Amino acid sequence: MIEATALTKRYGPKTAVEDLSFTVKPGVVTGFLGPNGAGKSTTMRMLLGLDAPTSGRAVVNGRSYADHPAPLHEVGAMLEARAIHTGRTAFNHLLALAATTGIPRSRVEEVIELVGLREVAKKRAGGFSLGMGQRLGIASALLGDPATLILDEPVNGLDPEGIRWIRDLLKSLAAEGRTVFVSSHLMSEMALTAEHLIIVGRGRLIADTSVEEFIREASNNTVRVRTPDAGKLREQIAGPDVTITSDEAGVLTVTGLSSEQIGRTAHEHGVALYELANQQASLEEAFMELTRDVVEYQAVPSASRPNVTEGNAA
Numbered sequence: 001m002i003e004a005t006a007l008t009k010r011y012g013p014k015t016a017v018e019d020l021s022f023t024v025k026p027g028v029v030t031g032f033l034g035p036n037g038a039g040k041s042t043t044m045r046m047l048l049g050l051d052a053p054t055s056g057r058a059v060v061n062g063r064s065y066a067d068h069p070a071p072l073h074e075v076g077a078m079l080e081a082r083a084i085h086t087g088r089t090a091f092n093h094l095l096a097l098a099a100t101t102g103i104p105r106s107r108v109e110e111v112i113e114l115v116g117l118r119e120v121a122k123k124r125a126g127g128f129s130l131g132m133g134q135r136l137g138i139a140s141a142l143l144g145d146p147a148t149l150i151l152d153e154p155v156n157g158l159d160p161e162g163i164r165w166i167r168d169l170l171k172s173l174a175a176e177g178r179t180v181f182v183s184s185h186l187m188s189e190m191a192l193t194a195e196h197l198i199i200v201g202r203g204r205l206i207a208d209t210s211v212e213e214f215i216r217e218a219s220n221n222t223v224r225v226r227t228p229d230a231g232k233l234r235e236q237i238a239g240p241d242v243t244i245t246s247d248e249a250g251v252l253t254v255t256g257l258s259s260e261q262i263g264r265t266a267h268e269h270g271v272a273l274y275e276l277a278n279q280q281a282s283l284e285e286a287f288m289e290l291t292r293d294v295v296e297y298q299a300v301p302s303a304s305r306p307n308v309t310e311g312n313a314a
């Protein structure tokens with residue numbers, strides 16, 4: 001379990017993280033999402049005791065990282081996959097890390113197997129591809145068999161096979177009851193990997209939601225209706241919270257009503273429907289919309305900001 005409470009980090013005049021509170025629970029993969037510069041890495045560094053918060057608290061399993069007697073067994077982390085001794089072999093790199101905390105050689109062999117690096121374990125890590133470097137980073141994180149994993153952008157730069165591998169690994173680690181907290185700036189990737197999402201923009205919390213809920217909101221009742229009676233249907237479904245547009249003869253795009261409500265009204269008034277379909281915004285679009293609002297909110301003084309009702313955007 002990871003808990004951030006009113007976490008704030010300032011670098012001089014720059015506020016990287018502001019009043020951020022969230023909880024990451026064990027058993028599911030939690031995605032930490034936000035555009036570049038949103039404060040994800042800074043938050044992760046504070047969770048790992050690598051950066052001191054200006055104010056607020058970051059604890060893992062009830063204690064700050066530094067207060068854990070054997071932190072490698074408690075929290076495994078991968079912040080910069082390339083932060084490795086390039087002159088050493090992958091095996092020796094892990095062995096050196098293990099030796100500092102009394103982890104046996106057999107565990108090194110185990111994690112090498114687990115991340116699929118057996119073939120190249122005796123090669124110098126300096127010659128590794130980005131994907132192999134990421135695997136080695138994950139092997140280091142897993143070395144102490146920790147209950148909590150914190151990984152910063154582990155899929156960055158990986159090929160589709162590598163991405164799928166990490167996705168499956170993270171899910172299986174969570175299924176074992178671990179806390180898995182993984183950052184990304186790609187909504188589409190997180191939708192496939194995570195069950196829960198903490199979304200940040202400009203250092204602040206934007207959403208703390210399940211992926212399921214996010215997807216449901218993203219598909220926020222825009223319905224495409226094709227009918228030979230568009231004029232009549234338009235009259236029947238019009239209302240104060242309903243927006244109806246038409247870019248094509250005989251086709252209406254409706255927000256503010258569900259497909260069930262439209263279908264029922266059409267039936268009651270004898271309007272034939274040729275098509276009635278929920279339109280789902282792509283997750284990436286929904287994510288950009290969500291984070292764009294934060295940028296606008298920050299950039300435009302409130303007095304000149306138009307009064308936008310949430311959920312009514314065209």
Ligand SMILES: Nc1ncnc2c1ncn2[C@@H]1O[C@H](COP(=O)(O)OP(=O)(O)OP(=O)(O)O)[C@@H](O)[C@H]1O
Pocket residue numbers: 011014015016017034035036037038039040041042043185
């Ligand atoms: N040591 C530092 N000194 C000054 N500003 C910093 C420092 N570290 C981070 N920042 C700033 O704080 C903000 C948040 O950075 P951070 O790296 O945490 O974001 P991020 O969400 O991880 O983004 P990215 O995916 O680009 O790494 C950025 O504007 C960044 O420039």
